[in-house]
Amino acid sequence: MGAEIECYTLRHFHAIQLILGGIDSATAAKWMGHSQLMFDRVYLHWMDERHHRKLFDRLVDK
Structure with missing residues (x-):
């Protein structure tokens, strides 16, 4: 039993x-x-709040 993954999901x-x-x-x-x-x-x-926070923190650290 495997999960079906579509090309666009990947x-x-x-x-x-990236x-x-x-x-x-x-x-x-x-x-x-x-x-x-x-x-x-x-x-x-597609990015949730934790992804946005991670990006923000990365930009602030630069």
Whole structure:
């Protein structure tokens, strides 16, 4: 019994991991084949509050 995973689920996971790994959204968008606006609309809404907090803390520490 395995969980069914769709291609776009893996794509969304990968995009979120790029951002959490410190890649800026403009670069991640380019790598994913999107404009930055499209990338932000499609992928950033998948992130929950703890992901947003982690990104904020990373930006403040720079």
